[in-house]
Amino acid sequence: MTEAKKYPTPVGNPESQPFWDAAKDGKFMIKRCTTCGEAHFFPRAICPFCFSDKTEWEQSSGEGEIYTYSHMRKSATGPYVIAYVTLKEGPSVQTNIVDCEPDSLKIGQKVKVVWKQTDGAPLPFFTPA
Amino acid sequence: MSIKGKAYIAGIYEHPTRHAPDKSIAQLHAEVAKGALEDAGLTHKDVDGYFCAGDAQGGLWPMVDYLGLKPRHVDSTETGGCSYIIHLGHAAQAIAAGKCSIALVTLAGKPRTGVMPPRLQGAEADFETAYGATTHNAYGMCAMRHMHDYGTTSEQLAWIKVAASHHAQYNPHAMLKDVVTVEDVLNSPMISDPLHRMDCCVVSDGGGAMIVTTPEIAKSLKKPLVRLIGHGEAMKGPRGGKDLDLTYSAGVWSGPRAFEEAGVTPQDMKYASIYDSFTITVLMQLEDLGFCKKGDGGKFVSDGNLISGVGKLPFNTDGGGLCSNHPVNRGGMTKILEAVRQLRGEAHPKVQVPNCDLAIAHGTGGLLGVRHAASTAILERV
Numbered sequence: 001m002t003e004a005k006k007y008p009t010p011v012g013n014p015e016s017q018p019f020w021d022a023a024k025d026g027k028f029m030i031k032r033c034t035t036c037g038e039a040h041f042f043p044r045a046i047c048p049f050c051f052s053d054k055t056e057w058e059q060s061s062g063e064g065e066i067y068t069y070s071h072m073r074k075s076a077t078g079p080y081v082i083a084y085v086t087l088k089e090g091p092s093v094q095t096n097i098v099d100c101e102p103d104s105l106k107i108g109q110k111v112k113v114v115w116k117q118t119d120g121a122p123l124p125f126f127t128p129a
Numbered sequence: 130m131s132i133k134g135k136a137y138i139a140g141i142y143e144h145p146t147r148h149a150p151d152k153s154i155a156q157l158h159a160e161v162a163k164g165a166l167e168d169a170g171l172t173h174k175d176v177d178g179y180f181c182a183g184d185a186q187g188g189l190w191p192m193v194d195y196l197g198l199k200p201r202h203v204d205s206t207e208t209g210g211c212s213y214i215i216h217l218g219h220a221a222q223a224i225a226a227g228k229c230s231i232a233l234v235t236l237a238g239k240p241r242t243g244v245m246p247p248r249l250q251g252a253e254a255d256f257e258t259a260y261g262a263t264t265h266n267a268y269g270m271c272a273m274r275h276m277h278d279y280g281t282t283s284e285q286l287a288w289i290k291v292a293a294s295h296h297a298q299y300n301p302h303a304m305l306k307d308v309v310t311v312e313d314v315l316n317s318p319m320i321s322d323p324l325h326r327m328d329c330c331v332v333s334d335g336g337g338a339m340i341v342t343t344p345e346i347a348k349s350l351k352k353p354l355v356r357l358i359g360h361g362e363a364m365k366g367p368r369g370g371k372d373l374d375l376t377y378s379a380g381v382w383s384g385p386r387a388f389e390e391a392g393v394t395p396q397d398m399k400y401a402s403i404y405d406s407f408t409i410t411v412l413m414q415l416e417d418l419g420f421c422k423k424g425d426g427g428k429f430v431s432d433g434n435l436i437s438g439v440g441k442l443p444f445n446t447d448g449g450g451l452c453s454n455h456p457v458n459r460g461g462m463t464k465i466l467e468a469v470r471q472l473r474g475e476a477h478p479k480v481q482v483p484n485c486d487l488a489i490a491h492g493t494g495g496l497l498g499v500r501h502a503a504s505t506a507i508l509e510r511v
Contacts, residue, residue, distance in 0.1 A: 004323070007259045008254040008258055008259050011254070011255055012255065015252075015253075016255060017258075020255075024494045033242055036502065038369075038371060040369030040370060040371065041254055041256075041369065041370045042257075043256075044252075044257035044369070045370075048368055048369040049369065049371065067274065067373055067375075068270045068271075068273045068274035068277070068375055068498075069270065069273060069322075070265075070266040070267075070269030070270045070273055070323075070324075071177075071319075071321065072261065072263070072265065072266045072269075072320075072321045072323050073318075073319055073320060073321060073322075074320075075263075077261075082260055082261060082262060082266045082267075082270065084268070084270065084271075084367075084373055086370075087370075090370075090371065091369060091370030091371060092370040092371075092373035093359070093370055094260055094262065094367070094369065094499070095257075095260055096255050096259075096260050098260070104380065107274065107277045117231040121287070123259050129299065
């Protein structure tokens with residue numbers, strides 16, 4: 001898991017590009033609706049909860065805790081840990097827990113964002129805090 | 130308008146193959162269509178409605194042409210493994226509305242001897258592809274959280290595989306015919322925590338088909354009468370990541386819709402076909418459908434409660450996806466087929482449920498831990 005793994009380059013689109021631009025500065029952005037007040041991820045132009053178009057970018061702390069995970073023991077690119085992390089700001093995000101000892105992970109464990117390089121914008125992952 | 134009693138399943142066929150290097154995908158569709166029509170006592174000229182999903186190469190255009198059909202109603206709803214349970218409900222709606230009278234639904238493919246098409250992606254692609262969600266680990270994440278929240282154990286999950294294996298020993302076509310124990314499951318290699326190899330279904334070539342028709346036509350044919358009396362469908366995903374809860378599925382919505390339409394309860398069911406892509410799929414579905422309380426699934430499935438002739442709820446008496454087959458990685462069709470066999474009294478004598486007059490066929494499609502659909506059908510012997 002510590003070897004440099006080749007990750008896919010985010011393609012981006014007009015709706016999501018601000019996320020990838022901020023990622024280059026190490027900022028993990030989420031969207032919040034100013035009508036209903038709810039934050040969501042991945043980012044959308046229109047709020048999935050109240051369908052308002054008043055959504056704004058907000059920088060997440062990049063801190064959260066493991067909601068659930070699974071240690072995939074074998075794959076074409078080696079073992080990995082897939083997980084959902086619930087951010088301090090509320091939304092849960094799909095991710096991998098990296099740079100960790102998979103057998104020592106626990107649901108509820110505190111984790112923080114860590115960036116991995118691609119051929120374009122970096123990708124967010126999480127690692128034990 | 131309700132579809133209750135408006136449509137009958139008059140023909141069924143399950144391809145006996147589990148490995149088909151010598152056949153094309155379209156050919157397998159044609160073979161299962163032929164089998165279901167012959168079972169019903171109909172010909173392909175009688176078909177005026179056709180339903181297929183993502184396993185049908187090229188979709189409706191090439192399939193309809195290849196099969197030589199002239200449908201006046203078509204539907205290619207694609208919701209993964211439960212597509213065919215949704216098709217059953219949609220066929221009943223079309224029949225009730227007079228849009229067709231003899232609907233053919235086919236499923237076939239050969240993941241063991243061909244290449245599976247990549248999973249189609251939506252707006253989430255950039256935010257999820259890199260993390261490698263697969264069936265194994267997406268269902269594994271559900272199982273991990275279910276264990277965390279409710280104390281469910283690997284031993285309890287293993288009982289689901291044990292029950293399936295007890296049934297598969299009587300199915301001459303089953304890929305895995307050996308009866309296994311809880312210890313066998315726990316000692317099989319870990320694939321994606323907490324799911325062992327024996328918590329996972331098989332990968333098989335093959336397929337199945339059914340004929341859905343009007344009450345009048347069904348009664349003019351020779352097969353025992355089996356009709357659809359309730360149907361539900363629903364979808365679930367992370368929806369922006371708010372209040373994520375992977376311990377329940379869209380079955381909590383599709384199930385009650387189907388039971389309400391049918392006017393029956395889970396406790397009335399004599400037999401249950403429950404999609405068993407993984408053991409955790411069955412456990413969560415049984416809870417979501419109301420066979421037991423949320424969190425009590427582990428206790429419910431233990432000690433042989435799903436074994437025909439032993440427990441209270443005989444399930445997947447053909448051996449299911451865990452032991453018999455899982456054509457094209459899609460288990461919805463075979464769930465309907467075994468439910469119809471039970472209602473007709475055509476299941477293997479060793480697993481046939483006595484006086485089986487009410488059954489459920491339920492499935493999910495997609496990734497339970499990411500985005501999925503669920504569909505529920507309540508079937509009755511008339």
